Amino acid sequence: xxxxxxxxxxxxxxxxxxxxxxxxxxxxxxxxxxxxxxxxxxxxxxxxxxxxxxxxxxxxxxxxxxxxxxxxxxxxxxxxxxxxxxxxxxxxxxxxxxxxxxxxxxxxxxxxxxxxxxxxxxxxxxxxxxxxxxxxxxxxxxxxxxxxxxxxxxxxxxxxxxxxxxxxxxxxxxxxxxxxxxxxxxxxxxxxx
Numbered sequence: 001x002x003x004x005x006x007x008x009x010x011x012x013x014x015x016x017x018x019x020x021x022x023x024x025x026x027x028x029x030x031x032x033x034x035x036x037x038x039x040x041x042x043x044x045x046x047x048x049x050x051x052x053x054x055x056x057x058x059x060x061x062x063x064x065x066x067x068x069x070x071x072x073x074x075x076x077x078x079x080x081x082x083x084x085x086x087x088x089x090x091x092x093x094x095x096x097x098x099x100x101x102x103x104x105x106x107x108x109x110x111x112x113x114x115x116x117x118x119x120x121x122x123x124x125x126x127x128x129x130x131x132x133x134x135x136x137x138x139x140x141x142x143x144x145x146x147x148x149x150x151x152x153x154x155x156x157x158x159x160x161x162x163x164x165x166x167x168x169x170x171x172x173x174x175x176x177x178x179x180x181x182x183x184x185x186x187x188x189x190x191x192x193x
Contacts, residue, residue, distance in 0.1 A: 003029055005073075005074050005075060008074050009074060011025045011029070012026070012063070012066070012074075012078065015060060016063060016064060018060075026059075030082055031052070033079070033082070033083070034052045034082075034086055035048060035049075035052055037083060037086045037090070038051035038052050039130070039134075040130070040133060040134075040141070040145045041093075041141060042090075042134065043138075044134075047093075051090050051093050052086075054089055055085060055086045055089040055090070058085060058089055059082065059085050059086075066078060066081050087145075087146070088160070090142075091142060091146075091161065094142060128186055129183070132179055132183060133145070133179065135182065136175055136179070139161070139163075140174060140175035141175070142161060143157055143168055143175055144172060144176070144179070146160065147172050148172075154166075154168040154169050154172075
């Protein structure tokens, strides 16, 4: 939803004053982006909704940390800051609710290498691919999302998750291999259907 820069400034200034209508307007503007971001880290819709709710609470609590620069692209800058808040909230939420998150990072797992034939992604829907990502273990899903989708490097991911950069690289490799395996299984289902 496109909003004029002046409206965004007005909404953000209202949020700084804890104005409920401004908070509601900000929520309406960003709720779909928040859900899309949190959905990638969650196992199900309930978890994603919990992450979104906690994320907005943190956003409103810490909105004073965002500096409104009226000379720049306010919507773009705020959206980037908002997304960062949501991603960090997802990681915090996973840490809090999945106590075994870091233990799973070190579990040995046998993974089949994918064949390099036709692209399975071309045969699967967006929803099927997202479902495969969501079925990864919490740590693999987090590392995959942070690296591939959010664009963080392994050092940053290591700091966020409290793991070594090498462990982040290893988990990314395992996540990709697990995804390839799941996509190949989905592809076989499509071929034999």
